[in-house]
Amino acid sequence: MSNAAKFGKVAVLFGGKSAERAVSLDSGQAVLDALLRSGVQAEAFDPQDRSVTELVGYDRAFIVLHGRGGEDGQIQGVLEWLNIPYTGTGVQGSAIGMDKVKTKQIWQGSDLPTAPYRIITKDTDLDPVIAELGLPVIIKPVHEGSSVGMSKVEKAEDFAAAIEKATQHDAVVMAEKWITGREFTISFLNGQPLPVIRLQPPADVAFYDYEAKYQRNDVEYGIPCGLTEAEEKSLQALCLRAFQAVGAEGWGRIDAMQDEQGNFWLLEVNTVPGMTSHSLVPKAAQAVGYNFDQLCVAILEQTLAKSA
Numbered sequence: 001m002s003n004a005a006k007f008g009k010v011a012v013l014f015g016g017k018s019a020e021r022a023v024s025l026d027s028g029q030a031v032l033d034a035l036l037r038s039g040v041q042a043e044a045f046d047p048q049d050r051s052v053t054e055l056v057g058y059d060r061a062f063i064v065l066h067g068r069g070g071e072d073g074q075i076q077g078v079l080e081w082l083n084i085p086y087t088g089t090g091v092q093g094s095a096i097g098m099d100k101v102k103t104k105q106i107w108q109g110s111d112l113p114t115a116p117y118r119i120i121t122k123d124t125d126l127d128p129v130i131a132e133l134g135l136p137v138i139i140k141p142v143h144e145g146s147s148v149g150m151s152k153v154e155k156a157e158d159f160a161a162a163i164e165k166a167t168q169h170d171a172v173v174m175a176e177k178w179i180t181g182r183e184f185t186i187s188f189l190n191g192q193p194l195p196v197i198r199l200q201p202p203a204d205v206a207f208y209d210y211e212a213k214y215q216r217n218d219v220e221y222g223i224p225c226g227l228t229e230a231e232e233k234s235l236q237a238l239c240l241r242a243f244q245a246v247g248a249e250g251w252g253r254i255d256a257m258q259d260e261q262g263n264f265w266l267l268e269v270n271t272v273p274g275m276t277s278h279s280l281v282p283k284a285a286q287a288v289g290y291n292f293d294q295l296c297v298a299i300l301e302q303t304l305a306k307s308a
């Protein structure tokens with residue numbers, strides 16, 4: 001790729017301090033290798049080891065930091081101040097996307113379907129929560145990713161342990177109605193939805209948890225996803241509205257489910273999704289003809305418009 005010089009010196013930001021550091025190290029190394037193979041003058045930059053002031057002098061940044069500090073608007077704000085164009089979503093969309101409750105509030109306000117939920121603490125009176133959400137529910141830390149700190153709760157007496165587990169990761173915890181049905185993920189490139197992927201965790205896990213995501217190789221990825229063409233189109237259209245509603249830009253991913261009645265429910269948006277060669281966005285991009293290297297360059301190209 002002879003015109004890779006147009007990107008100048010690129011900082012690939014990965015690692016960081018969040019609970020998802022290990023995932024980011026994998027994703028970031030894969031992106032760095034892909035950019036180097038494509039002739040881009042790319043360098044690793046781990047904000048855990050270096051001051052962000054050392055970013056001065058880079059022409060642009062490819063953000064592959066997952067979770068807090070990197071996916072929540074903080075590093076985006078630093079880059080704005082330094083006037084360095086960066087990949088993906090801006091400060092506000094990143095901050096909203098990192099907060100599952102704020103995301104849901106925006107979707108609700110935009111008449112987009114998202115699973116019912118309540119913010120809870122160990123002192124919450126559970127009876128009205130169970131009356132509203134039914135059982136089971138899924139307990140989630142509001143600001144985490146990678147299924148960290150989550151549990152499925154089937155009985156009232158199991159709430160306390162699940163809240164305690166989530167609280168170890170986050171001061172704010174939510175209970176969400178359990179959706180029985182099929183899980184899908186919708187990737188975005190250049191602000192547009194790619195083919196839908198169906199995720200099918202193995203039968204012995206309750207949901208697509210951390211282990212299923214990163215430590216097992218028996219999760220099935222359906223692409224094509226098994227929906228009818230009309231259903232897939234309508235899910236893509238729904239997710240495009242959801243992506244735009246939170247202010248997400250460029251690339252990213254939305255997780256959604258379909259209940260047994262056929263209704264779609266939005267779960268969350270990822271503004272810096274996994275980018276190892278076996279991650280979901282690369283799989284979806286491959287279905288429309290992008291290999292991993294081409295995908296990384298396409299994501300980086302978004303920054304050219306910003307620097308104009």
Ligand SMILES: Nc1ncnc2c1ncn2[C@@H]1O[C@H](COP(=O)(O)OP(=O)(O)O)[C@@H](O)[C@H]1O
Pocket residue numbers: 115138144145146147148150176177178179180183207208209255257267268
């Ligand atoms: N309401 C729900 N009903 C059933 N399963 C869920 C629900 N919410 C999440 N899950 C399962 O938990 C996984 C992680 O939840 P998600 O909201 O995507 O958080 P994150 O990926 O940020 O950890 C999902 O991929 C899905 O398998």
Ligand SMILES: [Mg+2]
Pocket residue numbers: 146255268
């Ligand atoms: Mg998810």
